Amino acid sequence: MTVVLPPLPRLPTAVPRSGVSTEARRALRQLLGDVDRAIATAFRDGADATALARRRGDSVSRIVAHVWTACLGEVEGAALFAVGGFGRGLLFPHSDVDLLVLAERAEPARLRALEQCFATLWDIGLKVGHAVRDPAQCRALSAQDASVFTSLLDARRLAGDPALEASLQAIVDDPALWPPAAYLAVRLSERDARHARYNDTAYNLEPNLKDGPGGLRTLDSLRWLGRRLAHADDFDGMVEEGLLDPAERSTLEEAEATLRRYRFALHLEAGRAEERLLFDYQRALAEQLGFRDEHEKNLGVEQFMQGYYRAASQVERLGVQIAERFEEMLEPPAEPQPVGADFLRYGSRLAVRDPDLFVRRPAALVEVFILRLGEPGIVGFTADTMRRIHQATAFFGAALADDPQVLDAFLQLLRKGAPAVEALWRMNRHGLLAAVLPAFGKVFGRMQYDLFHVYTVDEHTLRVLRNVARFADAAARSEFPIACGIWPTLEKPELLLLAALFHDIAKGRGGDHSVLGEEDARAFGARLGLPREDIDLIAWLVRWHLLMSVTAQRQDITDPDVVQRFAEAVGERERLDLLYLLTIADIIGTSPRLWNAWKDRLLADLYTATRYALASDDELPRDAAARVRECREAALALLLADGFAEQACQRVWHDFPEQSFLRHRPEQIAWQTAAIIRSGGATPLIEVHPLSVRGTTELFVYTPDRDGLFASVTAMLDRLHFSVMEARILNSRNGMALDTFLLLESDSQQPASADRAEELQQRLHRALSQPAHTHQPSRRNMSRHLKHFQAAPKIAFSAIGERTRLALVCSDRPGLLAAVSQAMVDAEVRVHDARIATFGERVEDFFLISDRRNAPLGVVQQDRLLHALLDRLGAARRAG
Template sequence: MSPTPSSVALPPLPRLPVAVPRSGVSAEARRALRQLLGDVDRALATAFRDGADASALARRRGESVERVVAHVWLACLGEVGETTLFAVGGFGRGLLFPYSDVDLLALVKSPEPARLRALEQFFATLWDIGLKVGHAVRDPAQCRALAAQDASVFTSLLDARRLAGDPAFDASLRAIVDDPVLWPPHEYLAARLAERDARHARYDDTAYNLEPNLKDGPGGLRTLDSLRWMGRRLAHADGLGGMVAEGLLDPAELATLEQSEATLRRYRYALHLEAGRPEERLLFDYQRALATRLGFEDEHEKNLGVEQFMQGYYRAASQVERLGVQVAERFVEMLEPPGEAQPVGAEFLRYGSRLAARDPQLFMQRPAALVEIFITRLDQPGLVGFSADTMRRIHQATAVHGDTLADDDDVLAAFLRLLRRGAPAVEALWRMNRHGLLAAILPAFGKVFGRMQYDLFHVYTVDEHTLRVLRNMARFADPAAHREFPLGCEIWVSLPKPEVLLLAALFHDIAKGRGGDHSVLGEQDARAFCSRLGLSPSDIERVAWLVRWHLLMSTTAQRQDITDPDVVHRFAELVGERERLGQLYLLTIADIIGTSPRLWNGWKDRLLSDLCVATRYALRSDVELPRDIGVRVHECSEYALALLMNEGYAEADVVRIWADFPQLSFLRHRPEQIAWQTGAILLAKGALPLVAVHPLSVRGSTELFVYTPDRDGLFATVTAVLDRLRFSVMESRILSSPTGMALDTFLLLDADSQQPVSTARAEELQQRLQRALTQSAGVQPSKRGMSRHQKHFQMTPKISFHAAGDRTQLALVGTDRPGLLAAVAQIMLHAEVRVHDARIATFGERVEDFFQLTDRHNAPLDAGMQERLLQALMERIGPAQE
């Protein structure tokens, strides 16, 4: 765990010369001031490393810089009247982080040339001694006009603090910020909320980004600044403490905000030092180093120090974001008092569009009402939320009751009633989480609050991911989603107990970070909670099974050949029944989309739906799998022949072509694919090599078919061309005919859009590959460097060999990178290894590829050849290689 800041003595304030020259700052004096500021910064960095409080250090740097600025002011302008220097921004609040800008405002009565020259000399001197200055020079009238036009300018004046010059301008500045005509409360609140929404939109409207912005992101330090600004302008409150006196915060909320702010400031201070510049984003480039700098250590491989470090940020930011929203609501109510109360049942009241508790002590006296108010809200159309006082009382009661809510029978009964609402319950669960209520009812959920996983596959923290999974499930209940998820919507409406699926979603990742298999640990948690919830034994078993096997469908579809009835049969035996199959299908889709929107595409949609439909068929009582191979080949060929004859092809011509098709073609391809490939061969009339591209083929993919005399290096050439043209290979089938012809099939997506390609792109691929296959020299993959993100998540590839009949299977698990498949194909070519089949799967930055291999004599790879291939792969695609 991270150490807490200790009471380290702060460096002393710099001592400046008593006598101040009136003719500017000499070159020697500038060097001395630059040295002095450097000494201060080095001393502050040392104090931070020793555990000093970041806020105190930022204030000490602000004080030190203030002394230097005032000294230079006197040297350049002396005691001249009608000119005043103010600190604004963070400097105005007395805080300067290691590389923060020094924001200054000079107010002048009139822009006389001599005064302007002196100001130019002043600002130039500050830059020359190493201060990054942001400055403005205005007269009071200009300042007022700009403040009237722009709320951000007006806001900057709220923090203005005089550093030097004529005190008379204090009144001028006060007159601007205290003028009730400039930005009256309603307008100022609207402007601040609009600024907040626009700022959050730039950061995906969530505090859970993988590389969050400490300052401007949701829940960042700017949110706390905004609360202070609104408190001052709308309630004349002096800081967060003053907002307690005005009833806008309670002492517990103040303590939460102060603790969160201390964490954010500490992280920001460390980030500036680590980056050596005014960096505000917690980039991957810095996260591991910052975790080490702040004392976080790896607990085990599933609870890394960097993950603990980021969890500290996410928890602080989410607390700030939650309270920021609630306090903003209180400002709205303060300016727009609620109307007449309308009773809602015996315990709640409705004030316009807000719901409130009739009795202020309701949640303390009867904890189940904490859940019931969320249920009631579902039944009241037109509500936008709870009253500000009710939100506060929900939060207070949740904190007081704590984990006792998890064992309160009435609370659990209410929670089960909520879950039985199905899709509408999801929004209530999301709001309960905002109040900390969900974590109180499910203590294990509180443990994954803010828990990130240090990879590019999981782009959200575990709690945020879980809530997104739930929201994805709710989409299946929306008729508007039927076009996007026809099978999912069909399954959802048939679910007899939606609460089973919602509970499985809540628990599927709840054991992340503990060590061990999170699916197994989560199953145990799910069983215990569902028992307390009072579910029937059969429903408990369903929830537990879904949690335990929530990855089964995804891994089966993406890592195995679902056109193989044996694979489907084994999967069907594990699933056992149609209802559970439907639940698993919905959970799988919601989980993939909730992990990262970039992971979902038409290919995976069709892949999962094909597996679901095939398994439904396998689960019918009158069908037994696996069926005889001969029967499957006959069924496929009969259907394909019918399709071809409908297109006008002669049966004799088709049979002649098929005489050279390996039996595996009819086992591994759909009849539609067989018919399309056969038609392409017939249309070519013997011209070779044949390259055919179907822009939209099976499972929403682009299909590439290569028919040519087989030769070593064919797979390497094809993958090199695909890499150069930026195609992602989703699946490939490398087959050889009895007469030595290659029948190679690749299912592709555009690498950038992860969608099937246009007709133009398909034609380009056909032409480029056709030319490449007619050349004697092989095509080399393009050389593209890894992205900044990929460089931070390189893992040592795990490569293993397994016997697979008369072939050797190579399993490659590692980090994705540009041109990986093409590079692997080149290595296999040089190692004199033949590729007979390839199964490609990508999970974020992680790839899991499987190849069926032989040597040049079509024999399995012996131990020596396996070792040579292993060494060649490790040298070429290891984490240190580019």
């Protein structure tokens, strides 16, 4: 289909210098609106975004020049220049119109005319940014500020005295202003600072198309560097100078076309100069650009975002490599030093002896990355070597994955253990990792449309590998004592690296990614020639990589039955060690906010208990009486050491239920007992431990039991912005509540400070001291992010002994637990235990409940609770 671009606006050929009348302004405003509407229509009909941005730039240039002439006439000693993107001739639907006036003299009449000119441009609907300077000021500012100097590189005269064009060009061409080395340094510093604002990754959930890593600003920067350092005005010129090869130029141009298309569509959808692909727009943009859902694990919006991530990643990778080439270009010549039989070292860069090495012997593509690991002081490859890596990778393509020598070299790299991870990152930057491992290429840029997975699958996988490598670093021992203790005992760390590579490699295919990933891992292990037992171990880790996390977060790991079942599923110590390391690395690599002291403690406890179970010939001690006795003895020893009398402790414990000793650690029992003894019987007793043995802030509530107590406590916790990780709701034999809550700060997901713990203790004590202490959940607005991920709740009931188990899976929102607790009050239901787990925007909570006679819920009461929950959650959703 041929799309005709809208014509350029027709303006009068001669304009009297009399300013712009109201009628003329109205006509120009209408003209500009007609241009924008025609361009928007052409875009929706399939016209190229770059061509349309140029057409809008041309149209606005004519209008701006027309207004200049109307206000200033054919003036001497002053000229109007377009700068920024406008200077490059591109103007997106809502981009600013950046202008520079270069004037030799600041005459009052001229300044008044300029004010009228800019006011007119604003009045007709253009967002104008402008500066007025004389040539000397322009030179001085350019010398002080590289961004001002850079803006002049794109300057384009629109109107006014042509002689001033030469004045501007003289500033740009002056070798004393920002010489190549200084200009490269300041541009790289600006790049690093800009990237740091976006977490040093192109894979943010709401990326910035313009300024984020791999965004359009990166492409602009490459052109600026090419112009200043190599006198190359564009990518074609950089190819001629040897800074790019034709394939790299094509890659950059294709990526730029994608980013410009997305940016054009985003401006139109947002109705303003929005540069962030916010959740507010992603689904609408995907539909507008023709992306459709294939299945629930490959949504149209995910395909749309994958297009962005792939383009941005290509730009970021090549941007880093081209910057290295500029650095090499400015380095003084170095004498070559031989490194092995096939490579040379030029200062801090590696090169090939034989230009055809990679084509003649493809395994050298991997070997050069291995070699770099053992060469101190190496910062990269020469520009020629980088180019030859890319050319050979493109030449062989998927054939590299079946080359036995390449696979042997890849296995040799993996056997380096932790150092191999950096090499894998570098191979990925050069596109080599996806060639050796084609399945990895399929998840390149693959995102998941939720708040739990904050990185694309490929970025997540590489971060998991880096987390694994941290366990080999002695400096990480204080943060990961168990993991760092396990690492030196691994006989084959390459098996863990392979499991990390494959654990999510089947995402987006439509089936269970763990099952499909297991098949991929087995096939690749066979191609590597690994022994059958090694392949089985890698495949098991991939298949069950979520098992430990799910068990720890969703089940009661203080229950020996839970631990025993987990131990039976794991089967042996080596699997346990590797699964523990992979689980930690996976959680941290999914989102920085997911890892906290509570999860650290949970996994450590499950690991320790399972290791005991695997090491013992007998099953874990599952006899309840024996476990109660062991806990009491250990707790008593702690209390006696602190000076408490045994008789006082036994009096308190006379009223404790057995479940207290079965579900709490001795340290917790001792802490609760000491608090009760010190209180002298005063209630309500509220005790807060800022940092407990469970890696959380622990809250203990000891007060006469009543229905609705759990709801009152959770409502207060919500008001104080605490997240509940776990709750144990027990009753003493004399009718006292023995309720324990494990908490983290909602914002930071960290335990509370001493001041916050004291605030919690005082506020909750005052609340529960009131005769009728009922508290409704607070009403807070839902975050913008959460609004886009709200789904209908899923509620299920099941029988667990003398209790009913409620499983609630729903979208997160402010005050959720408090709303659920209030629904239980509405349905006259008691809570006895709670396990709270949040995964991004998805909540998976489990409660052990009963009716008010402590009997399991019947069908009628289950239905009553179901409707109460739906009503409360719906109300919470509407309140948000």
